[in-house]
Amino acid sequence: MPSSSMRLADAQSQPVLSPPAPVAVFLVVTIEPGGEPEVRDLLAGLAGLVRAVGFPSPDGGLCCVAGVGSTAWDRLFGDPRPRELHPFKELEGSRHRAVATPGDLLFHIRAARTDLCFALAAEIMKRLRDVVTVQDEVHQAFAYFDSRNVLGFVDGTENPVGQAAAEAAVVGDEDPAFSGGSYAIVQKYLHDVDAWEALAVEAQEKVIGRSKLTNIELDVPGSHRDVNTVTGPDGEELEILRGAMPFGRPGHGEFGTYFIAYARTPEIPEAMMRKMFLGGPESGPDPILDYSQAVTGTLFFIPPVTFLESIQERSVTD
Numbered sequence: 001m002p003s004s005s006m007r008l009a010d011a012q013s014q015p016v017l018s019p020p021a022p023v024a025v026f027l028v029v030t031i032e033p034g035g036e037p038e039v040r041d042l043l044a045g046l047a048g049l050v051r052a053v054g055f056p057s058p059d060g061g062l063c064c065v066a067g068v069g070s071t072a073w074d075r076l077f078g079d080p081r082p083r084e085l086h087p088f089k090e091l092e093g094s095r096h097r098a099v100a101t102p103g104d105l106l107f108h109i110r111a112a113r114t115d116l117c118f119a120l121a122a123e124i125m126k127r128l129r130d131v132v133t134v135q136d137e138v139h140q141a142f143a144y145f146d147s148r149n150v151l152g153f154v155d156g157t158e159n160p161v162g163q164a165a166a167e168a169a170v171v172g173d174e175d176p177a178f179s180g181g182s183y184a185i186v187q188k189y190l191h192d193v194d195a196w197e198a199l200a201v202e203a204q205e206k207v208i209g210r211s212k213l214t215n216i217e218l219d220v221p222g223s224h225r226d227v228n229t230v231t232g233p234d235g236e237e238l239e240i241l242r243g244a245m246p247f248g249r250p251g252h253g254e255f256g257t258y259f260i261a262y263a264r265t266p267e268i269p270e271a272m273m274r275k276m277f278l279g280g281p282e283s284g285p286d287p288i289l290d291y292s293q294a295v296t297g298t299l300f301f302i303p304p305v306t307f308l309e310s311i312q313e314r315s316v317t318d
Contacts, residue, residue: 012179012180012304012305012306013166013169013170013180013181013182013302013304013305014065014066014182014302014303014304014305014308015063015064015065015110016065016169016170016182016184016241016262016302017165017166017169017170017241018061018063018110020110020143020147020156020243020245021061021063021110021111021112021143022111022112022113022142022143023110023111023112023113023114023116023117023140023141023142023143024108024109024110024111024117024141024142024243024245024258025107025108025109025117025118025120025121025137025138025139025140025141026106026107026108026109026136026137026138026141026186026188026258026260027105027106027107027109027121027124027125027134027136027137027138028103028105028106028107028134028135028136028137028186028296028298029103029104029105029107029128029132029133029134029135030072030102030103030104030105030132030133030135031072031075031076031104031105031131031132032131032132032133034131035128035130035131035132036075036076038127038128038130038131039072039076039105039128039131039132040076040311040312041127041312042124042127042128043066043068043076043303043308043311044308044309044311044312046064046066046124046308047305047308047309049120049123049124050062050063050064050120053116053119053120053123054111054116054120057113057116059112060111060112060113060116061110061111061112062109062110062111062116062117062120063109063110063111064107064108064109064110064120064124065106065107065108065184065302066105066106066107066108066302066303066308067105067106067108067184067300067301067302068104068105068106068300068301068303069087069103069104069105069106069298069299069300069301070085070086070087070299071087071104072104072105073085073301077311080177080178082171082175082178082181082183082301082303083174083175083178084175084183084265084266084267085183085299085301086266086299087100087299088100088101088103088185088297088298088299089270089299090297091273091274091277091278092277093277093278093279093285094279094285095285095289095290096276096277096285096286096289096294097277097294098187098273098276098277098294098297099294099295099296099297100297100298101135101136101295101296101297101298102135102298103135103136103186103296103298103300104132105132105300106184106186106298106300107121107124108184108243108260109121114140117139117140118139121137121139135296136188136296138188138247138256138258140247141245141246141247141258142245142246142247143245144246148246149244149246149257150191150193150246150248150255150256150257151191151193151196151204151208151291152204152212153204153208153210153212153215154210154215155242155244155257156242156243156244157210157215158228158229158239158242159241159242160239160241164239165241167239167264168239168240168241168262168263168264169182169240169241169262169263169264170182170264171183171264171265171304172264174264174265178301178303178304178307179304180304180305180306180307181301181302181303181304181307182262182263182264182301182302183262183263183264183265183266183269183299183300183301183302184260184261184262184263184299184300184301184302185259185260185261185263185266185269185270185273185297185298185299185300186258186259186260186296186297186298186299186300187259187294187296187297187298188256188257188258188259188294188295188296189256189257189258189259189292189293189294189295190254190255190256190292190293190295191255191256191257191291191292192291192292192293193255195290195291196291205218205220206218206220206223206287207223207224207287207288207290207291208223208224208225208288209223209224209225209226210225221282221283222282222283222284222287223287224286224287224288226283227272227275227276227283227285227286228272228275228276228286230268230271230272230275238268238271239268240261240262240263240268240269240272241261241262241263242259242260242261242262243260243261243262244257244258244259244260245257245258246258257292262302266299276289277289
């Protein structure tokens with residue numbers, strides 16, 4: 001049974017545990033000097049803004065998760081800091097690179113309808129346009145067929161569910177001041193679809209480590225599935241909550257996956273990335289990276305709802 005403290009942390013969290021939605025918007029911005037008061041006001045009132053935009057469409061399932069980067073945290077809130085918040089760690093492998101890119105704020109907006117995501121993103125930017133610079137913006141990330149990515153394979157199969165998802169994604173007693181928070185690692189990937197589709201299905205399956213039609217796991221050491229499995233000291237699999245979604249502009253030849261992982265500690269997704277980009281003693285880098293390039297990389301802390309509600313009571317010298 002989950003502890004009472006873990007259930008309380010779950011209740012205090014932003015909607016990181018919300019089920020996948022058909023549509024998403026990902027917005028990453030940096031804060032201009034002097035823009036901190038407007039950002040604090042926006043974060044403090046974000047829950048109300050989501051309710052206002054979504055109220056006329058109760059079946060739309062509109063929700064938004066807001067995250068804060070390491071340097072922005074000091075500017076916005078000072079101490080105390082989330083225990084494991086730090087800048088995204090860039091990785092330079094022999095063949096592939098996980099880049100670190102600017103990002104002070106993350107907004108992960110989800111809904112059943114595109115217009116709701118668009119309307120909320122517009123309202124957020126209406127309040128912040130004069131005090132932030134947009135670093136990355138992906139509209140109309142979408143659910144693709146039966147939970148597949150643009151490479152044709154089912155994505156998110158290994159996601160925990162129920163209380164296991166909360167245990168994987170939500171901070172508990174290990175950081176009492178921020179119980180109910182979460183960490184989010186974000187990477188935007190662009191795919192070489194022409195090179196991928198030139199592979200036979202059997203070759204694609206060996207890269208992924210799953211059958212394409214049925215999504216059955218295959219015993220392929222060094223495959224994408226194998227490399228993305230991280231185990232603890234007792235051999236147990238360490239879990240994160242993935243929220244990746246496809247996006248693209250076919251007219252521009254752009255086909256991508258916006259990867260976001262929510263985790264109780266950033267150590268687990270960072271360990272996965274080290275295996276992916278640097279390889280390990282038993283396998284080389286993730287073979288999917290021969291067809292997919294990471295063009296962004298950021299780490300954010302997702303403050304608990306109670307923290308956001310108390311922002312206006314805090315005094316920070318800008």
